[in-house]
Amino acid sequence: MNLEFTEEMVMLQDGLNKFLQNEYNFETRQKLSRDGIGYSESNWQQFADMGLLGVPFEEEYGGFGFGQTGLIVIMEAIGKGLVVEPYLASIILGGQLIQQAGSEEQKQALLPALIGGELKLAFAYAEQQSRYNLADVACTAEKQGEQYVLNGHKSVVFNAETADKIIVSARTSGNTISEQGVSLFIIDKAANGLTARHYETVDGLRASDLSFEAVTAEAVLGTIDEAFAVIQTVIDSATAAICAEGVGVINQLREKTVEYLKTRKQFGQPLGSFQILQHRSVDMFMAEEQMRSLAYLAAIHATSDDKAECVKSVSAAKIYLGDTRSIVAEQAAQLHGGIGVTDELDVAHYVKRLTMLNALFGDRDFQMQRFCQVS
């Protein structure tokens, strides 16, 4: 039993933390989030140069082969820095779909470019009626000659605006909610018939709703009708990853709140001298440690061949992440008083991210149902 990270992983995390401390303060992040494309291309290139974009991928395609454990190291730092660059969308979702479902040729063609920062991906899977059910796919793909033509709508596709290619789940057979009959396609962002409405998200990221009207797919990714298992695997990996991101966010909320309690004086004494506020801070600390434990556990089992163990660990972590909305996010805002609900203070933006993570890849209720099916 060993629950420490390898030296290489620690070095990678230290490098990223140092970069974020020196060049990614809150004001910089806010400017990136609000202007232009919503993040910095030059930061993305730096991430590539630091090796961050290759963390989960196999070495033969230019990756590090650090797998899921490597991802939590990166994602915890991303959470701490409230990073807006599209690591989740492009690397964890897009890249891992290519890694897992792609043909040898596709992997050779796409992964090195992705790892080098030249290619960016997004994954369109959610639909208006689907909520969190990955098998609920109404968007269709019909075979016409040698090609597939897509029709339908995809909801809240993160970082679609800046992606070069979009991976889309579409139905090739079966009824609207059957796992069988879901397929994956690679769509060029300039494809005819693809229209997008781009927007900012409430937590400072970018996303788009996409409409497909007779859009010809550039390629099929994986086996027709059989994509559900791959989608589920990659979403489980991404879910474990955002739990680690949540740990980073929680850590900052706890540290910033405790710091505030030490400096803010009322009634002639620091707020931190009041026991009720001390105990609430301890509740935040305990939630942070328990969440970190579950995020690590999810990382260990996310790619397990034992599907029940995977679902149990990943959903447990995501349930707990949902719990931290009240224990950590709402508490942090409350303990900061009025300043905690201003746009000016970084705390409010950590609160927003932690809150919105609950809705990503299935909220607490959805994960509770999954958990109960396997436990």
Next chain:
Amino acid sequence: MDLNYSPEEQAFQLEVREFLRTHYPKDIQEKVANGIALKKDDYVRWQKILYKKGWVAPGWPKKYGGTGWTPVQKYIFEEECGAANCLRLVAFGLVMLGPVLLEFGSEEQKQQYLPDILESNLWWAQGYSEPNSGSDLASLQTKAEKVGDHYIVNGSKTWTTHGHYADKIFTLVRTSQEDRKQKGISFLLIDMDDPGVTVDPIITVDGMHVVNQVFFDNVKVPVENIVGKEGDGWTIAKYLLQHERTNIAQVPRSKTQIARLKALATKQQSNGKPLLEDERFRSKIAEIEVELMALEMTSRRVLSKLSSGAPPGAASSLLKVKGTEVQQAITALLMEAVGYYGFPYMKEVMLNGWQDEPSIGPEEAAVLAPHYFDWRKTSIYGGSNEIQKNIMAKAVLGL
């Protein structure tokens, strides 16, 4: 990161499992599994078996009768004991006084007391809390006045677990009045048979007699019964709190209890189907399971740090708070699971189990409500959960 035990550790795990299977008395196992009250003989019998095997004091140095196990081996031993419904040995001698004597005791005291602690020849009780000193332990008032080569002890200790079984009691007593209440406290060993010692039972909310109030009325204690020097008492008490408590979270036991809860909820019916299939009840179990999974992993993270040589820090406070919350939540659901059959109060069944007559309601039910009430104690004893939060606020958060 790797959760798996090494091949050597796996071999050890199998060895422990096999030993427990062949040597742990089945009658005691049955009592623990069903929550039936344990008797003095049960504790002594199991401790003597472990003593014979050499496994009685994993926390002690090998030369004094410890096992020489690594932290992971100790953890595995506790896991296996929890899974096998093992009775928890009485901690007062083995986990509390033993380590204190090893650290602060004289050579004579070690020779005199340690062997009997190991072999369970003498039953030790703990004399810390007083009627007016609970969480504020340092305010204790039991006095020990030095007269010649004796201390004359006057005062009272309370919540003395198994005090009515005890041969001896280790106490914190005030030997002098100083400027700070933490000063002037000493660690004194007292014979329960001494003239002037009386034990009054305290019946707890479940109707059982486990704890007591102990009175000292001009009790004559030889000066050589002091551990360390006069005034060292508070240092010793703090040492005990910081002493390694890997099993404080009680994760293995709670896992066994969750399995017991699920089995019970499968047998109980609600709306014509097993209660376990009731979505609301199932979610309540799941919430505890999630917290327990987190707690198990937190324990392992602490262990992983221990194994690499780092101190456990304030982790034991976190493990105590979360561990007791989980235990209490399980007792509540066990009681809820039997519905109306939480009502019948069957003291005889709590003491001896169902004997020749058929059970009233589900066989498991009789102990469940009393256990729920009794288990409220866990967030109160050992430093209440509020005290643990004070410790974390200070030690971890710097508040």
